[in-house]
Amino acid sequence: MQGNLPPEAQEKIEELQDLQDTAQQVAAQKEQAQTTLQESKTALETLEDLDEGLEMYREVGELLVETDYDDAYEALEEKVDSLEVRVETLEKQEERVEDQFNGLQSELQNMLQQGGGGPQGPQGPGGA
Numbered sequence: 001m002q003g004n005l006p007p008e009a010q011e012k013i014e015e016l017q018d019l020q021d022t023a024q025q026v027a028a029q030k031e032q033a034q035t036t037l038q039e040s041k042t043a044l045e046t047l048e049d050l051d052e053g054l055e056m057y058r059e060v061g062e063l064l065v066e067t068d069y070d071d072a073y074e075a076l077e078e079k080v081d082s083l084e085v086r087v088e089t090l091e092k093q094e095e096r097v098e099d100q101f102n103g104l105q106s107e108l109q110n111m112l113q114q115g116g117g118g119p120q121g122p123q124g125p126g127g128a
Helices: 009-050 070-117
Strands: 056-060 061-068
Touching: 009 070, 056 070, 061 070
Parallel strands: none
Antiparallel strands: 056 061
16 A cells, blocks of 8 residues: 555655654653652652651662651652653653644645545545
């Protein structure tokens, strides 16, 4: 089917496929960031319920390092803030990719309608 398309249309289809791949990657990154954000918010809420004098440890790579309440709270707050910005950025990126995809799809449809689908035309209007 694609062999009958003009080179410009084939190029648009390849661009659409690339954008679809990008959209899937962005969606996966956003989902991962949202999951981490939710986990961090839950940890922060749990920390708020703990006694400030409680002995605490935090994970640093493969190690557990003793920390105090204020440092743990501040680190979690910074992580939550950073993740919120990351999710927001990924949402905007997702919207841009979707807009590009829709625009490119419209261009391709216009191109195919104006140029026709080739002499066979099973997808084209009329066909008889």
